[in-house]
Amino acid sequence: xxxKKLIAGNWKMNCLSAEGSALAKDVATAVKxxxxxxxxxxxxxxxxxxxxKKCLRGSKISLGAQDVHFxxxxxxxxxxxxxxxxxxxxSHVIIGHSERRVDHFETDELVNKKAVAAHNTGIVTVICIxxxxxxxxxxxxxxxxxxxxxxxxxxxxxxxxxxxAYEPIWAIGTGKxxxxxDVEEVHAAIRKTLAKKLGKATANKMRxxxxxxxxxxxxxxxxxxxxxxxALIGGASLKAEDFINIAKNACK
Ligand code: PGA
Numbered sequence: 579x580x581x582k583k584l585i586a587g588n589w590k591m592n593c594l595s596a597e598g599s600a601l602a603k604d605v606a607t608a609v610k611x612x613x614x615x616x617x618x619x620x621x622x623x624x625x626x627x628x629x630x631k632k633c634l635r636g637s638k639i640s641l642g643a644q645d646v647h648f649x650x651x652x653x654x655x656x657x658x659x660x661x662x663x664x665x666x667x668x669s670h671v672i673i674g675h676s677e678r679r680v681d682h683f684e685t686d687e688l689v690n691k692k693a694v695a696a697h698n699t700g701i702v703t704v705i706c707i708x709x710x711x712x713x714x715x716x717x718x719x720x721x722x723x724x725x726x727x728x729x730x731x732x733x734x735x736x737x738x739x740x741x742x743a744y745e746p747i748w749a750i751g752t753g754k755x756x757x758x759x760d761v762e763e764v765h766a767a768i769r770k771t772l773a774k775k776l777g778k779a780t781a782n783k784m785r786x787x788x789x790x791x792x793x794x795x796x797x798x799x800x801x802x803x804x805x806x807x808x809a810l811i812g813g814a815s816l817k818a819e820d821f822i823n824i825a826k827n828a829c830k
Contacts, residue, residue: 579782583616583801584741584808585825586704586787587815588644588672591623598626602633604818609637612822616808616829619670619704620815624658631667642670642704645678648691660699671696672704672810674730676747686729694732697739704741704810705730706789707768711748719746719760720767727771735776737783743810744768749790751813758799761788765805794823801828 593601602620609618621642622630631641647657663671673696674689693703707726709719723744731740744764749755756764765786773781788800789810800806809828814820 581783581785581807583829584619584785584787585614585616585821585829586619586642586670586741586743586808586810587621587821588675588789588810588812589620589622589626589815590644590677590812592816593622593626595626595629598622599629599633601816601818602630605821606634606637606639608818608822609639609825612826614825614829616825618825621670621672621704627663627666627668640669641667642672642702643668644672644675646671646673646692646696646701648688648695650695660696660701663696663701664699668701670702670704670741672706672743674726675706676708676745676750686726689730690732693730693740694734697732697734702739702741703735704743704787705735706743706745706810708745708747708750708790714746714748719764723764723768724771727768728775731772731775733775735780735784737780737785741785741787741808742768742772743787743789745789745810747790751791753791755791755796755800758803761800762803762805765803769805792824794820794827797824797828 618639643663646660673692678684696703709722713722785807787808787810788806792809792811793814
């Protein structure tokens with residue numbers, strides 16, 4: 579099964595207008611000037627979606643948000659709906675990132691509801707899962723990931739409307755990564771769980787990204803693993819050169 583790799587940048591709560599435009603333009607230019615055999619996605623903060631959309635015009639880079647509310651509209655102060663994201667030109671949204679699960683107490687059930695809302699609007703979801711350091715030390719990684727997949731991924735998920743991102747929480751922003759063998763073991767287990775939930779055909783086509791301290795120097799090894807179909811990149815997505823070098827090293 580050939581799954582085209584997805585190189586996705588999660589800018590998190592970073593960049594004001596000038597910095598965000600410069601970064602988006604640099605990435606767009608580099609993607610245009612190179613022949614990459616992969617798809618690209620950038621997910622700036624809500625405040626920069628319109629600006630970045632303009633900077634990406636004419637490029638093949640997709641635009642995504644970092645969260646969405648499950649309702650279409652209404653009395654939800656401070657929230658953003660999938661219709662609003664669509665209106666701004668977003669094709670993707672990250673849902674259930676561990677930073678939202680921790681900072682905003684998001685549960686698998688809520689993540690699932692948000693994903694359904696996004697799918698109903700025609701937005702592709704990047705659903706994040708991953709274990710804490712403590713869970714890893716207790717040998718619970720696969721059990722935790724299975725349970726998050728069963729709870730967070732909605733029944734309407736297809737290989738077209740859903741991407742999974744496996745992000746061990748202890749690897750995010752720390753410079754630490756699991757061994758390649760550990761990453762492959764977890765990704766294979768995730769695919770098996772997806773097959774149980776959605777059927778083998780869908781599971782075989784669905785992209786499973788790895789996230790957590792992906793850098794230009796470890797991208798080639800991590801992204802060459804059979805069940806790793808791309809990367810969700812935080813820190814290194816804030817430097818155009820690093821983001822592009824990850825693609826160069828991993829998507830030849
Ligand atoms: P990192 O973040 O690349 O800075 O570790 C990844 C993520 O949280 O998506």
